[in-house]
Amino acid sequence: MAYEDILYEVEAGVATVTLNRPDRLNAWRGVMEAELRQAMRAAADDPAVKVIVLTGAGRGFCAGADMDVLQGAMAAGGTGGGPPDAFDPASRPDFRLQYPYFPAVPKPILGAINGACAGLGMVMALYTDIRFASDAAVFTTAFSRRGLIAEHGISWLLPRIVGMANAADLLYSARRVDAAEALRIGLVNRVFPAASFRDEV
Template structure:
């Protein structure tokens, strides 16, 4: 498959999706939206992929929407995706225009190498983990452009940084340093720019090599389902999944590899 505004590669069971408009700080376009969706689907359906890394080329991750495209946007266009046919086997909340990352059964790591703003921040929040350069800067941006909290960020951001911090970041649209982002939980860890790739991929390879894909898929779904469940529902769901896991090949391999003191050979079944 050919892409125009991204790069896509698979190595060591890790798929890397790179936003590739470095001359425009990877400003978001309709073409990039299509490319990222197709690449995410490709990685999700590739049995040779166990982890997905989303990053940006050049100095930034994504500086937000392309301003030239934004100036000519049709107000009705923003509602595109509301009426897509839902897969009844997946929660509808994770099937809207941008909020589909949580429905992917594989871990998605945002490797934030620089400026992360607006729609770029939205995509970073929908990733499961965020590893950032200690020089990166973050902003919601919307309020300073006369816009509201877009594409579900008003739901997602408070669940990551808390209610008060979310209101601060959304209403002020101020620039947030990497150090503050780590302190409030916006990112999981920081690295120096020259170590970011090495440390991110070391973590990704650890997931790919030593963690059960079937366990990750269920754990990811459990965590994203929790906001819609009571404690009793979450517990009953966990008990049901535990019964299935105990009959699976990955459970038997996990125990055997531990007892035999060798690396596991998980198959995801």
Template sequence: MNYQQILYEVSDRIATITLNRPDRMNAWTATMERDVRHAMEAASADDNVRVIVLTGAGRAFCAGADMEALQAIDPSEIRRGESTPPFDMNRRADWQTRYAYYPAIPKPVIGMLNGATAGIGLVHALYCDLRFAADNTVFTTSFARRGLIAEHGISWMLPRIVGHANALDLLMSARRVSSEEALRIGLVNRIYPPDQLREQTYAYARDLADFVSPSAISVIKRQLYEVPFQTLAEATIDANREMQIALKGSDFREGVASFVEKRPPRFTGR
């Protein structure tokens, strides 16, 4: 696939998707949307990929929507996402909308936030499973300062990550948030000096790729993203069903054998 506005590469069982409009601080466009969706689907389907890293080229992760495109947008276009083809028919429909499909990917998605993360860029960061940021990264929801509302499910996702009061603060004020504050309120998992961000992110990603069962990760990820729609009883019954399956799987046998034999595991994802 010849992508126009992203870079895509696979190495050490890690797929890296890089937003590639550094001259525009990786401002989001319809072309970028198509490129990222295709690359995510490719990484999800590739048995050689166990972890996905989403990042940006240059000094920003994504500074929000391309303002030239936003000025010319047709208001009816915003509802196009309501009919987006499902990413995975076996996953909950709530995670099949225009941008909220990252949780339907059965592999960990790490947002490596290397700079400004604003507006729709923040939306994409929130849909990643984990967020590692450079310690000079600045975050903002942006919407209220552009006369816009909380878009693409951020009103649902943000409170579940930072809490209701913090979400109201970030959305209503649309103020700039430092990486230190982002870490304190749980918006990001970890922060690193810019010159260490890549090394530390990929060290974590390689640890997942090399030492963690892909089948276990897939189920655990699905469990956590379905919990907001379940009762405790439903979550427990689901876990018991999945445990029965896991106990019959080769990854379970390999996990026990590698521990007993004091060697690295050779998981197959089955």
């Protein structure tokens, strides 16, 4: 299948899904959302795939929502439509929503966080089962700086990954966290040099 906003490849049992808008630091938009879901479905259904790696093209993992798209939708009086159909109708109800379908994928999902990881991009990274970061990666929740609530499940996920105090710090301040601090607080599992990141993952 041809994709516009992602790349999808399978090699040696590994499906690599790459968010592919490097000129926008892989900023999230509706096309990307739909294509990522399609790719996860393809990987879940392919018996040759044993593990899925989610990463980003270029310097970023995902810089969060594409603000140009978001502002256009708001100017038009909407938010871009309702949630998609359930990823797996037989899964738990809370796994059928717009973003938290990752737990319904029956294979391990590794987050390969190669660069900037912000807002909705950080939410998607948190939904992965194991997170590896490049030493060039930078993280921020971003929401409070935009006057937004902690959206898309991050207020539930983050405390369970880094603890309540660290989660509150990251959500209230929306400060930038480098890879070393991310490793120290448990936000990521391992950090690899940027030069050899993909091979290490």
